[in-house]
Amino acid sequence: MTYDLIVVGGGPAGLAAACSAWEKGLKHILIVERDKELGGILNQCIHNGFGLHRFKEELTGPEYAGRFIKMLGDTGVEVMLDTMVLEINARHEVHVISAAKGYEVLEAKSIVLAMGCRERTRGAIGIPGDRPAGVFTAGSAQRYLNMEGYMVGKRVVILGSGDIGLIMARRMTLEGAKVLACVELMPYSGGLMRNIVQCLQDWDIPLYLSHTITDIVATNGRVSHVTVHKLDENRQPIPGTNLEFDCDTVLLSVGLIPENELTRAAGIEMDPRTNGAYVFENMETSVPGIFACGNVVHVHDLVDYVSAESERAGAAAAAYVLGGAPAGDALTVKNGADVGYTVPQRIRVSNVPKAADVFFRVRRVFKNSVIEVKAGDQLLISYKREHMAPGEMEHILLPRKLLDGVSASEITVSAKEA
């Protein structure tokens, strides 16, 4: 049997894409998930704050996932758990392996890639020092603590002030550990202000901005000490500024990387700015009939936005299967001054309903500012913002009417002070 749609990954992106494709009329849909249950990383995110946009209430991660799992239960979507996708290709074949059924090659009319992202590790950032036990990514420690029931340490230093690191600072403190410091390379935190207040300040945990770990010392194979230095404007350690911490654990919250091994191996065109696939206005990749959504395309701040983007991808997969491939020339969207990337990177104007969603991140902190969209020197539209920061994804809607009037082959999105 050929499936209408195979969704790779059963986290928030995969769940929303599958539900949406079902609603739009696809009948043979399969989600392939490598874990023992649906919900993805939300299952270990037991804190609250999810769903404010989507459900207008604050849910915990498992509750947010639970809403979508329940929705999926009301459809006829099939789910394969404990199953790993090994390969996909442009012929829409999906190679999977599981202990229960062995190796299988499945066929589909369309595919949605929803593999999410994974954490950068110690190896990715090259911290000097010994190589002992006791160094974890914040997300692995979160899974150990919140699901498997293991306390990973008693005296903790956290490197990186991304949201997962901040959340783990509070979580470890609540469970009786002493969190000695949160150390951030940049002069500003990458996390939400709410988390700085409720995860660090509530518990008197110091945040050292423009600092990093310069040495990890082991005793009997376990972390026993770390050295932290203040950094100059070139991010070089300043001699004599060392802070010394006796600790048994280092948690790393130093960024996320979209997990795109399958995407690359399928020959899908990748964007080096996002580490995700280039996508069109409907989240279709460079290979017709293969779509991508959620953190595998670009790392989001809020799961609410992942769900919305994934519903568009699921609906587009349904339109592809039921109505055929969209036609028309594509407009290239370029990132201009102080904008790091855009998603989508390409817009087929004839396929845009009323407006095209464009997401991006700015490269620095802005107070009163404007986002400008230009074709060459011609200003097409601008949007006012009171506040923008690299840690907060921006979103604009480009009206179809406006795009219809563009004769150039590319447009540029940039940011500047008002």
Added chain:
Amino acid sequence: MKELVCIVCPKGCRLHVDEENNYSVTGNSCPRGAEYGHNEIKNPTRVLTSTVRLEGGLYRRCPVKTNKAVPKRLLMDIMQALNSVSLKAPVQAGQVVLPHVCGTDADVIVTKNL
């Protein structure tokens, strides 16, 4: 006078709260900011999320939360109370684990079917 950063939205207004003047708030740019500053100094509250022991489930821990915000000063007391809880699978999201925890009007409830 106490100073704090508003967390209602990403703008991060610097609020000044006057404890001697009925906790009046200045520096806010919206009414939600005033409400936040007032409550945060007068009676700070938080929703507590944690886990409790689970027997016979897919995992050894079951996620829980208080179904209302509780006074911040009680968070560690509630953590202590949760240490004595042990659940048996199956559990349903919404199931009450500890009613009126530590004398508050909040219940600790399960947040996942396991």
